[in-house]
Amino acid sequence: xxxxxxxxxxxxxxxxxxxxxxxxxxxxxxxxxxxxxxxxxxxxxxxxxxxxxxxxxxxxxxxxxxxxxxxxxxxxxxxxxxxxxxxxxxxxxxxxxxxxxxxxxxxxxxxxxxxxxxxxxxxxxxxxxxxxxxxxxxxxxxxxxxxxxxxxxxxxxxxxxxxxxxxxxxxxxxxxxxxxxxxxxxxx
Numbered sequence: 001x002x003x004x005x006x007x008x009x010x011x012x013x014x015x016x017x018x019x020x021x022x023x024x025x026x027x028x029x030x031x032x033x034x035x036x037x038x039x040x041x042x043x044x045x046x047x048x049x050x051x052x053x054x055x056x057x058x059x060x061x062x063x064x065x066x067x068x069x070x071x072x073x074x075x076x077x078x079x080x081x082x083x084x085x086x087x088x089x090x091x092x093x094x095x096x097x098x099x100x101x102x103x104x105x106x107x108x109x110x111x112x113x114x115x116x117x118x119x120x121x122x123x124x125x126x127x128x129x130x131x132x133x134x135x136x137x138x139x140x141x142x143x144x145x146x147x148x149x150x151x152x153x154x155x156x157x158x159x160x161x162x163x164x165x166x167x168x169x170x171x172x173x174x175x176x177x178x179x180x181x182x183x184x185x186x187x188x
Contacts, residue, residue, distance in 0.1 A: 001013050001015040001023055001026075001052065001054060002026065003054075003057065003058055003061050003087075004026050004029050004030045004033070004058065005030070005033055005058065005061065005062055006038070006058070006060075006061030006062035006063065007061055007062075008061040008087055009061070011061075011086075011087060013053075013054060013057065013083045013086060013087070014052075014082050014083055014086065015052055015079070016052070016075070016079065023051055023052045023054050024054055024055055024121060024151060024176075025173075025174075025176070027173060027174075028151070028174075028176050028178065029054065029055065029058055031171060031173055031178065032055075032149055032151075032178055033058065033062065035149075035169060035171070035178070035180060036117070036147065036149070036180075038062055039062065039063055040059050040062045040063045040064045040117065041063035041064075041065075042063070042064075042065050042116075043059065043063070043064045043065065043116040043117050044064070044065055044066060044067075044113065044114070044115050044116050044117070044143070045059045045060070045064045045066070045067035045068070045115065045116070045117045045118070045119070046067070046068050046070070046115040046117070046118045046119070046141070047059075047067055047068070047069045047070065047118075047119045047121075048070050048100055048104075048118065048119065048120045048121070048122075048132060049070070049071060049100060049120065049121045049122045049123070049128070050069040050070060050071040050076060050080055050095075050119075050121075051071060051076055051121065052076070052079055052080065052083065053067075053069050053076075053079065053080035053083050053093070053095075054083075055119040055121065055149075056068075056069050056093065056119065057083055057084065057087055057089065057093070059117060059119075060087070060089050060092050060093065061087070064092075064117070065092070066092040066093065066094070067092065067093050067094075068093075068094045068095075068096060068110050068111070068115075069093060069094070069095045069096065070096045070097075070098050070100065070104075070105060071095075071097065071098075072097065072098065072099045072100065074097070077095050077097055080093070080095050081093075081095055094110045096108055096110050100122070100128065100132060101128060101131070103131070103135055104132070104135045104136070104139065104141065106139060106141070111141065114140065114141060114142055114143035114144075114146070115141060115142060115143060115146065116143045116145075116146055116147070117146070117147050117148075117149070118136060118141075118142070118146065118147070118148045118149070119149050119151075120132055120133070120136075120148060120149070120150045120151070121150075121151040122152070124152065124153040124156070129150065129152065129156070129158065130159065130162070133148070133150075133159065133162040133163075133165060134162050134163065136148060136162075136163075136165065137162045137163025137164050137165045138163050142164075142165075142183055143183075144183055145182065145183050146182070146183040147180060147181070147182055147183075148165055148180070148181040148182075149178065149179075149180055149181075150178070150179040150180075150181065151176060151177070151178055152176075152177050152179065153175060153176070153177065154172050154174075154175055154176060154177045156177060158170075158177075158179050161181075162181075164183050165181040165182070165183060166181060166182055167179055167180070167181055168180055168181065168182045
């Protein structure tokens, strides 16, 4: 697993052995950042179901001002912290443990301020996504404008919109579908 762009392009990161976690492939990450743009200067990132942290770290490598990583697994949180240190981004990333099936960690001090870019990469073929999208759309978590990037199985059907979030792009890469939602449908 390596960073595909930005200042740390080519840097290898620590990853899990086996198939407990499904990190976003290099090909899919390159596609995501082609859709978003390569320069994310000043963007504040929220990485939900963060796993290895690769999406948020990739965003920091491309100029994001920082990222908050949320995952339920202790193993994932340790790995994300390790990868942030490996990249020299220890001060740019914050890690938070939360079972996202119970809602977003709204009351955490890490959630103060609004996020410009949110990655949502839940386990495939589970019904985690609709409540998370609803929670993002109705709260004071998203900046205006904001972009939410969702990674799901190609078989998953996603809503055209949820609250202020409107689906603006969908692309499929192998078994993975990438859906980009924009605040009020405005492409960012």
